[in-house]
Amino acid sequence: MTSTVLDHRWSMKRESVYNTPVTTDRFYPWIDGVDADWDPRPRQSMGQQGGNGRRSPLGERRYGTIGQGALKLRAELESKGGGVLLDWALGVSTVTAITGGSQQVFHTGITGTLLPSATVQVVKVLNDGTEQVETYAGCTAGKVTIEQPEDNITMLEVDVDARSYTTATAAATPAYATAPVLFDHFQGACALGGTLTVPTTTALASGLTAYADFRSWKIEIDQSIDKDRRVIGSRNQPLAGTPNIKFSGKAEFNDTTLSAGLVGQTKFPWYQTITTTETLDASFTQLQVVIPQLTLNKGLPQVKPGTTTVQDVDADITSDGTNRDIYVVVRTTDTAL
Amino acid sequence: MISVMHIGGSAEVYLPLEGITAVRAVPLEVPDEVAGRKPGPWRPARADEMVTGGGWTPAGWPLHRDEDGTWLTRDPGTGLLAQEDLWARPGSDAALAAQQREVKHVARLKAEGRPVREAQARLVAAAASRSLDAGKEG
Numbered sequence: 191m192t193s194t195v196l197d198h199r200w201s202m203k204r205e206s207v208y209n210t211p212v213t214t215d216r217f218y219p220w221i222d223g224v225d226a227d228w229d230p231r232p233r234q235s236m237g238q239q240g241g242n243g244r245r246s247p248l249g250e251r252r253y254g255t256i257g258q259g260a261l262k263l264r265a266e267l268e269s270k271g272g273g274v275l276l277d278w279a280l281g282v283s284t285v286t287a288i289t290g291g292s293q294q295v296f297h298t299g300i301t302g303t304l305l306p307s308a309t310v311q312v313v314k315v316l317n318d319g320t321e322q323v324e325t326y327a328g329c330t331a332g333k334v335t336i337e338q339p340e341d342n343i344t345m346l347e348v349d350v351d352a353r354s355y356t357t358a359t360a361a362a363t364p365a366y367a368t369a370p371v372l373f374d375h376f377q378g379a380c381a382l383g384g385t386l387t388v389p390t391t392t393a394l395a396s397g398l399t400a401y402a403d404f405r406s407w408k409i410e411i412d413q414s415i416d417k418d419r420r421v422i423g424s425r426n427q428p429l430a431g432t433p434n435i436k437f438s439g440k441a442e443f444n445d446t447t448l449s450a451g452l453v454g455q456t457k458f459p460w461y462q463t464i465t466t467t468e469t470l471d472a473s474f475t476q477l478q479v480v481i482p483q484l485t486l487n488k489g490l491p492q493v494k495p496g497t498t499t500v501q502d503v504d505a506d507i508t509s510d511g512t513n514r515d516i517y518v519v520v521r522t523t524d525t526a527l
Numbered sequence: 528m529i530s531v532m533h534i535g536g537s538a539e540v541y542l543p544l545e546g547i548t549a550v551r552a553v554p555l556e557v558p559d560e561v562a563g564r565k566p567g568p569w570r571p572a573r574a575d576e577m578v579t580g581g582g583w584t585p586a587g588w589p590l591h592r593d594e595d596g597t598w599l600t601r602d603p604g605t606g607l608l609a610q611e612d613l614w615a616r617p618g619s620d621a622a623l624a625a626q627q628r629e630v631k632h633v634a635r636l637k638a639e640g641r642p643v644r645e646a647q648a649r650l651v652a653a654a655a656s657r658s659l660d661a662g663k664e665g
Contacts (some may be wrong), residue, residue, distance in 0.1 A: 211582065213566070213611075214610075278640040289636065289641060352584065355582070359603070363609075364543060365543075365607075367537035368537075486602070524538075525538075
């Protein structure tokens with residue numbers, strides 16, 4: 191089959207057993223910045239064997255060892271078809287039926303020390319139109335970034351450690367949910383401070399005070415995985431460490447909430463809710479990102495005459511002792527992940 | 528042509544390479560090579576199928592080490608039917624379960640006055656008819 195340069199694609203599926211490959215079945219449109227690379231971790235013997243005028247190491251004393259993959263997966267968050275990706279990226283999910291679809295709640299509250307693993311397949315179209323099908327198994331989402339760029343689509347980015355690789359597996363047949371709605375900046379609403387009611391299996395989080403000053407934000411979840419568990423003859427599944435979760439963004443200096451919160455080290459609950467125009471039940475499909483507790487690190491506003499002041503927001507996300515560190519909630523017409 | 532059925536969470540999916548749209552729980556005729564085949568059973572891997580460190584056989588089939596240390600492999604299947612969570616042959620247990628879920632889903636939508644897709648409505652009618660027939664036979 192001859193493909194066009196628009197036919198690059200990637201897909202994934204959660205594995206039941208780490209590094210036991212499965213046929214991928216969730217497909218995501220290719221976005222600039224998606225990257226998949228395999229390091230064969232070659233080794234060159236230290237022993238030097240001269241003779242015959244040689245001045246460089248003998249190539250026959252070089253070989254590959256247990257390789258390691260590094261992938262960067264990016265996806266625009268949409269109202270359909272994102273559940274499997276979010277489930278794997280964040281670690282835990284619940285799916286509850288609501289009229290017309292489901293509410294899917296994702297968070298990072300894994301039990302034990304292991305994150306879920308997935309098989310990821312990346313199809314790269316060669317310049318001649320043929321395809322290179324790269325399949326990576328034992329994929330662990332080491333770092334997850336959820337970003338609301340200014341005036342743009344909400345993004346998910348996942349940095350992945352992969353355990354094994356092949357080009358021999360056939361490309362999975364792609365299928366995409368029809369007519370998804372993209373979650374976008376213009377349909378968002380933020381809230382900051384107040385008394386948070388965290389999301390239930392059927393209701394979004396609520397209770398916070400509307401806060402319309404954010405222009406953009408980014409949440410980075412570094413799971414601090416140990417991807418160097420090289421035992422003799424193998425490499426073990428990475429362990430999840432203590433996550434380091436950061437919030438950053440930009441907000442207009444329209445009030446003193448943030449600067450006062452910085453100085454007073456206020457512990458703010460925060461959420462953003464995006465409500466589309468796609469009908470679901472008596473409402474619409476929605477995406478909500480919820481942080482029960484964030485504390486600002488730095489950044490009193492810096493003003494400049496004649497310009498709109500926008501302040502940098504830099505915060506740590508910490509546990510409030512009761513709730514999960516972060517929740518991502520999707521109300522979707524999908525009835526399952 | 529082979530009949531397959533989309534049994535996943537999305538109400539409708541589009542197959543861009545084939546230009547086909549599939550409605551959940553409604554049988555769909557597709558070319559044989561698009562339908563493909565289901566994965567085969569796990570079986571012990573032969574020596575020539577072993578790859579150091581696990582992962583895959585040279586043919587790209589999955590390798591899995593079971594609890595007693597035996598390496599297993601299986602034909603991963605091809606085409607849509609290789610994606611067992613999303614596609615099934617009509618009449619299979621997975622397809623029947625998906626149809627039953629869909630009947631309940633559509634009934635709930637109708638009961639609450641929500642819009643229902645035409646294909647789903649036909650499915651509900653067909654399922655109701657089959658239930659009626661089963662009742663007469665019983």
